[in-house]
Amino acid sequence: MPTFLKALLLFVLSLDQGYADEVLAKITARLVKTPLAEGRFQQEKRLKILRKPLISTGTFTYHQSKGVIWKTLTPMPSLLLVNEAHLVTGQGEQAVPPAFGNVFKALLGGELNRLTESFDITGKEQKSSWQLQLTPKDELLKKVISTILLTGDTELRQLELQEVNGNLTRIGFTQITHPDHLSSEQQSDFERLSP
Amino acid sequence: MNVYHPKVTAGLWLAIILAIAALGSQLLTKDWLETGFLALLPASEQQPEIAKAIQQHNELLNRKVIWLTGAANSKTAIAKARQLKQQLEKSRLFSSILLELPQQKMAKQYQQLFPYRYQLLDAQTKRTLASHPKDLLTQNLETLYSPMGQIMAADLEHDPLLLFSRYFNAQNPIKLAVEQGVVVLRDTNKFWALLLTDLEDSHLQLDKLETLLTLVDMANTQVQETGGELMVTGMPLFTARGSDSAKQEISTVGVGSSVGIIILLLLTFRSLRPLLLSSLAIASGLFAALVVSVVVFGKIHIITLVFGASLIGVADDYAIHFVCDSFGAKNWKPREGLRYIFPGLLIGLLTNLLSYVGLVFSPFPGLQEVALFSAIGLLVAWLTVVLLFPLLLTGFKPDHKPVILKVANYWQQHWPIWLLKNRRWLIPLLVIFIVGGLWQLSPRDDVRLLQSAPSDLMKTADKIKQLLPMSQENQFFLVSGRDLNDWHQNEQRLLEQLKLLTQQHKLTLYQGLSDYWPDQRSQQMNYQLLDKTLYQSGLLKRYMTELGFSNTAINSELKQFADAKTKSIALPDWLATADETKQHLWLGCDPNRCLSMVSLTGITGLSALSSLQNLQGVAWVDQVEQLSSLFARYRVKVSTLLTGAYLLVFVGFGLRFGWRNALAIISIPIIATLVSLAMMGWFNQLFSLFNLFALLLVLGIGIDDAVFFFMADNSGKSAAANDENKRASISLAVTLSALTTLLAFGLLAVSPTEIVHAFGFTVAAGIFTALVCSPLVGHRDKQHDNRHL
Missing domain, CATH: 3.30.70 (Alpha-Beta Plaits)
Known part of the structure; x- marks a missing residue:
């Protein structure tokens, strides 16, 4: 599931192509590659200023050409849609994160190694799982993000983003499946993205 | 006539030119050229604040x-x-x-x-607070819980309501x-x-x-x-x-026409003198016109310069008639020649001056300028011919018979006969042609036709507009108020309407200062709104508690809010922090009023926007539309004046030569004008103000042609044979003047710029018709000795 992994990273990062790396290549090879993925997520944000974490759960859909549906169900329902050109939230159209289009193309190829341009990557590959640690190269990004930790097996299972200011975001993915086609509800959500 | 000695008159001419040159050397060093279109509006319609706004708007765009x-x-x-x-x-x-x-x-x-941050609320936040304050909190939670909310979350510590993040983001729509x-x-x-x-710099x-x-x-x-x-x-x-x-x-048309004129005049006279002399006449005329216009008006408009200069082209006639007369007598002497053609020249000048009289009385400054400019130019060019030529033409006597003279003479003798013989079918044909053409004639005043932008530039501009929907349109609103408060209210009312229009997709974007800077009263109201909806009601406390803020954090926020109660930011301080685009929207306050612009992007519903000018203190500025309508009004005005000029000239001729003769003379330019208009109709040419100036030129030259043929026929007791000689030299002059005019202005018809092309086309059609018809004036049918039209 390399494609979804990258789509997610786009939420916070800027990426570009780089060179191949052995560990990356091996991990890439293990990932399930399909144009469509969906599942459930649990997101936990720990902000220093708050005494308890902000926990939300919901479902996600990744489609190779259409983009991502991020549907938060608890504690309050909300919908976020994003593709290479548009980002729509409950508060209307927003700016699309940097380099999204570029990465989006990389998604189609499913090459994790494109991450090396923007990040120094160290990783370990074990029998049943793998782990990658990303540290930003870009000076601007370094001021915000200290590390990103990715864990997975044949799918990406967890993403952990450590910010310089001490805030932490952790997103876990479960019940990942690869259906053949979109449901009609997913279809209509994606239609809102490309008016 | 005794004082009319060539050296005396030449001295007089030199004195006049030197006086003008002295005047010019002082004046023309200053900034004398006006280019803004508002200067063309009648004085009663010129609004200085709109002019200032347009200037500021354009200055930004022009850089x-x-x-x-x-x-x-x-x-x-x-x-x-x-x-x-x-x-x-x-x-x-x-x-x-x-x-x-x-x-x-x-x-x-x-x-x-x-x-x-408690005073500066963006429009959306204000609306949400006023209607459903809880929605604001819900939206905050959505943002915080979304995977994208990292940066916002970082602000949470200082701004738990994310008020300022909202305001800051709304500034960049x-x-x-x-x-x-x-x-x-x-x-x-x-x-x-x-x-x-x-x-x-923008200049x-x-x-x-x-x-x-x-x-x-x-x-x-x-x-x-x-x-x-x-x-x-x-x-x-x-x-x-x-x-x-x-x-x-x-330069292409210029070189082409200059080469053509030089070859034509050289072939005819086998001498450079006529060419140099007529250039001198026109140059003196132009120079004097420029200087005198600047003296009278202070500045002259570029439009005046262009059209005035074209109209002075008529002056070419005077020079050519003079030199052509040298073919009309055996022992030609400039003084005698002048004596012979003087009445014709004088009438020609008076007619032209007369036709500009109407322009002087129009309320449009542009037309007044054109009239004065052309009148002075013609007068001085005429004086050059009358005062200076006798001296400079001394000894000028071509002893050859140029081919063109023979052709012109043969043509003027036989052409009218053929025309008269076939008048039974020629006249109906002409009438049908004219009526049919006029039927199809419809004016187009769109100012955009003035500039023909290269298509590759247009394509790039369109593509960039698609990618980057932020380039401002030419149109904008001007909002005024008695004071800051009043201005703010007026602009807010306008922006509310604009908001609706963006929702109806008639507009992509608008920018008005009052959305970013609330006036003092609104700042207080914003604070009170927050106080009432979130702080007093306890909603904020609950929201913060539920999110997990500590009590210390909550109390600190409450204290900060309480401390900020009397804060307010004045407009100059706010403007100092704003970017250049926003600073340019502010036009300042004077004791009577405050003024701002509201800029627009991506207009699709022009009429819906322009109808908003009915709101109080709101003016709609559409430079393109205003300029087009200005041109339309000028066109109507000049049409009336052109008709008036014809009437005036007709009455003048009628009193001097009898009504029948007057009709014969004036029918030449009238037919030329009608044919020219009809041609525009048939060939679907651009018909606007600019063609009318071309028609004024046609009037001037057409009258000259007719008058000279008429005078040749009425030169007193001279023998019939001599008369024929004179008619020959006049037909040469008429032909040469028509050909030089065609070369100088008619060639403009090949221009791809529509407006230039239209001017050239009109002149070409009119002058050619005048050339074809003028020999009919004073033509004698030898058998019956009857004069025909």
């Missing part, structure tokens, strides 16, 4: 050049933009070159405005993707890095414009060589290309 470097990925696009930036810096053409967003400036702005601090736009398969530049000097064009070409080659693409747009580029093509056009 902006937008560059986009394209590549297959964003990194390469940005790298190319950085290279381009260096190249542009070296050129020293620009006062500002913006590639990376000014992060320090934005951070500074953030810090300066942050203390006023277009959401642009930023990478490495550079704005990157996305095309279907390309990435474009954005570079914004401002030219050093576009031609040499600078050329440097700009060269720079664009160089940058283009450089970017393309490395496999990238470059798109550039901006007003300066249009101006540069426009003046470039106009220059080229004028």
